[in-house]
Structure formats: C-alpha cells, structure tokens
Amino acid sequence: MVKFCFVALALLVACCAIQAAPSYDDDVEAAWEKFQAHHPHKADATPQEIAKRKGNFAKTHAMIEKHNKNKDATFQMEHNKFSAMDDDEKKQYNGARPPPHHDGSRFLNDDDLAVSMRQLPASLDYRTDVCLASVKNQGSCGSCWAFTAISPLEFAQCKKSGTPVVLSEQQLVDCDTSNGDCNGGWYTTAWNYLKNGCAQQSLYTYTATKNTCKYTSAMSASKVSSYGYVTSNSTAFMQAALQKYGPLAVAITVVDSLFSYKSGVYSDPTCVNRGVNHGVVVVGYGDLYGTPHWIVRNSWGSNWGSSGYVLMQRGVNMCNIELYPAAIVTVV
Template sequence: MFFGLLRMVKFYYIALAMMACCAIQVNGDPSDDVEAAWENFQAHNPLKKDASPQEIAKRKTNFAKAHSMIERHNKNKNATFQMEHNKFSTMDDDEKKQYNGARPPPHHESSKFLNVDDIAVSTRQLPASLDYRTDVCLTSVKNQGSCGSCWAFTAIAPLEFAQCKKTSTPIVLSEQQLVDCDTNNGGCNGGWYTSAWYHLKNGCARQSLYPYTATKNTCKYTSAMSAATVSSYGSVTSNSPASMQLVLQKYGPLAVAITVVNSFYAYKSGVYTDPACDNLPVNHGVVVVGWGTLNGIDFWIVRNSWGSSWGSSGYILMQRGVNKCGIENYPAVIVSVA
C-alpha cells in the first residue's frame, strides 16, 4: 500500500510537470516570439552586410515595436483589416515620412470644380462596385522609393489612364520629369497633384525616355519626349462620396490626398478603418480606382506608390463615406487630354 501511494504521488508530480511544460509551450515567452519573428524577417529582408552592431540594434528595436503593434492588432477579433511586416518594420518615423510627400499649396489654386449635375448619370444608376485594377489602361503599381514624390505618382496614373482611353493604347509616363522639372512643386520634398497637372499642360514624357531615379536631378525634358498632354482637369466637391463615384465612373481614377499613420504602413488586407488617421493634415497622395463593399463596410479601392509588395499587391481598401484619413477632402480628376 505504501509503495502504491508513492507511485501515485510520483505520477501526480510528473503530471504537474508535463502540464507546466505544455503551458510554457502554449503561452510562450513574448521575447522568444519576437526573436523568431526577427529571424524570419531577416531571412527575407537581410540588413546590409556592413551594418554596424549599433545599426542592427536600432533596426531590431524598431522591428520589435512594429511586431508588438501588429500582433496586438491582428489578435483583435473585431479588426476589419489585417497587418503584416514589410520594409517599413525596421524604419524610424523620419524614414517612413520620406515615403509620403503630399503638400497642399498655401492657397489651393483654382482648378475648376466639376458640376456633377452636368454628368448624365444618377446615383440610382451607380453600380454596387467599380474596379479599374484590371483595366488595360491602368499601368502596374509603381514604387516611389524613399523620395517624397507621391504627388507625382498621384498625378501620372490618372493621366496614363486618360491618354490610354483616348488612343486605346496603354502608355507609361514619367514621374521623374515632374520631380526634376516642375518648379511649382518640391521634387522629393513634396508637392501637389493638381499643380503637377498644370505643369503637364506643356507635355509629359514617356517613362522609357525619362526613367525614374527617386532623386531630384537637373531637368532633361524636351518637347520631343512628349507622349501626353493635360488639357483640362477639375476638383470634385469635397466630402461628397457620391460625387466622387459619379466622376470616377465617367472620367476614371481620382487623385486624392490622405493622412498616413503607423498602422497604414503595415496594412495587409481588409478594409482600413483606423480612426487614428482622422481629422489630421493630409501627408500622402494616392489614387482612387474603384469602390465596393466588404462585410457590410463600404470602401474605396486605393492605389499606392510603394510597390506591389506592399499591402494587397500595392493597393489598400479604405473605408468609404466617412472621409477616412481625409480621403474625401481633395479629390481631383483629369477631364481631358490634348
């Protein structure tokens, strides 16, 4: 009986040990989780071989902050969008800001406001969804790099689309021309898309003749390079989603400005609804290329200029009808090309 009791006690302690071990494996050590994520990230995004210990430590600290934000957000069952690690995970805030660059002019120049009453379509005729992503006239997503030239990319995509619709031939145009030559804007230090369209009334070069370098250089544009010319453009009524839809359907992609905050950099999928970006000054230019509804949430389909590896193949779905991140404040569109 004594030995039987001893065996029972021994079994009890073994069971407790196994339960403790399982608990450690299930709950895990947060530091182990970060280490594993860091090692995996490094396997696909290695730092420069000559990176100093101080540089590595700084990048790892930035990554840990991003990892905490992403993990906490993705575990929220009520989240309408998901986040992931990408090239921004190891960047400082100042480095991230270099990928923005929307700078509204002090006195918003008087581009004509489009009168939606003149557009022969009613809101009752608007489809439930519209998506130009698969349209042959919308070029592949581009990458501005660490140059605050989003305004140039926001200006060029609608021009490419409009020119293609006129000629029935896809065309890829030059953002670098704007960065180098548009003196009303600031190159890699930011600018505004309607100011860029004003400059492009004198013609826009093909990208093949004026390739992108992500730095501001001496202007090399000549009229012989021109492949498209802006004839007229207009602003769309602010804070009027229906007006945006009407114009988007009639003329094509809309240039808009938004406010980018930390969660935006890590966007992966779903409808972006973060309230942290609301009621703040805009800082980034993007292009609206459609609309739809997902899980009861209306959204805009938004084309970014951070390459196809960011977000959903270079795109993000942003909540529609609530002026999310200021997206409905400054919509504008190219009306015609020469």
C-alpha cells in the first residue's frame, strides 16, 4: 500500500509538472524553431534550462512583434543571439563604468572646434574608411570600454602612418589595472594606460576573459599621446570633433530594445534619466527620412544590428550618447 502511494504521488507530481509547462502560440513555436536552427542551446543543457531560454525568447518575441507593428516606430527589431538571454546574461555584454569625476584640463579646446564647425559637411561616415577596422565582438565579457578605447586609436594611428592597424583589446583586459577587465571600465582611463603602448591584435589575441598580463614594450605598435573630452550635449562640437579627430568614444544607456535592434534610427524614451552602462564609438552622422542620427559602432559582432552598427537619434542626447564624447588628439 505504501509503495502504491509513492507511485501515485510520483505520477501526480509528474502530471502537475506537465500541466505547469507553459504553452505558446503557433507563431512563437515557429519562431522558436527557426531561432534554434541559428542559435542552438548547449548540448548539455537541461530541460529546465531549455524551458527558461524558451520563456525568455517568448518575451522577446512579443516585444519585437508589438514594436514592428507600430507604424510610428523609427527603427525595426529582429531576433538575434540575445533573444533567449535573461537580463543578467545581457548585462555581461555591457561594461561602461564612468569615473567619479573628470579632469577639466582634459576637455578639448572649443575655439579649435569652432573653426571646424564653420565647414561641417551635411553628413560624415567613416564606415568605409580604410583606417576603420572591421567590427569586433566582445563576447560575454564586460569589456566594451576596451573596444571603445581601441577603435579611435586604430583610426588615429592609421591616419598618422598611412597603414591600417588592428590593436589589442585583450591587452587592456589583462594589463590595465585602473580598469576592471570583464567587470567594466572607462575608455579615457584606458587611453591614459595606452600612453605606455598598445600591441597589435595578432600578437595579443582576444579571449573574452581576464588572463595574466603578457605585454612588453617590444610589442608596442601605437601609443596615445593626448586626448580630451568634447563639450557635453553639444551636437555641433561632436560633429566638429568627428571631422577633426576621427571616431569618438562615447557611453550610452542600454535598455532591452537595443539588444534586438535591426535597422532604422534608434530611439527609446525608457533610456532617459538612467546612468550609462555601455561604451560604443560614433563614426559619423547623417539624416534618414528627415531624422538626424549618429552612426554608432558597437562591439557585439557584425551579425548584430546593421552589420554591427546602429543609427541613434542625434541632437536629443538619446540614451546619453552626447554626455561623455571623447577623442584621441595625437598618437606616437
């Protein structure tokens, strides 16, 4: 009798578990199957982990479907590698940590930029410039600050030497003790470290995890000499700095909608009045269907967004993009 009760109880628990499993609409199921073909779960994933991923995906799918049906939306969303991640997993792809204060002496001279402002082109786009390296992928390491620091340095070094160069973010992750490796950091702090030199990526490859520092001065392919912040919340000064110095390091506030960005001019009011949490690089500006935008290079790989880029609304400090712009002025 006791054995029978145990069997009955086990069956009851199993039935409850089956009944508790969420059900999804056919369109969600179809989208999930398509998603798994491109982003399969780990081979050793448990049924519970798969169910959690599917639940995350269903929430993302609902957000994407609702947004893309909005005729007033200025950008479109799509599924990508982030669709089945939870919030904690997504946070690993950010990592901007601004210092408590800024050194006022490190602001660029507004008078110099004012001269450049008189000759600003209607649009500017460095994406096709030979000095801008291919989009990179930080992976699940909060090292965006390193990628944000390196891209303008690569560009500046190339403009000086005439030869494209690909530099090492991993060196910053491993060796820059003023920043926090995969736990976040800040691009101007990294530039201060890079006054000591930066290795080429071929000599110091990226692993998306902190390792023992192996940099030596013999590896140096470039050094930061001087840099500075652009005046905050000034679109014109940012445009002038872009034209004069090249790509700008900036910080933004990432909210959930950005992870699913596909195309168009991104804007989301929910990122207003929040602290910055991600470093990216502004590589140009323009207008799309009458909406002014910045051309922004991300570090989530070329399969994200528009070949690794996002257009962000310009002139309204969208997601704080106009709050902390900075440029490398000279390199050695």
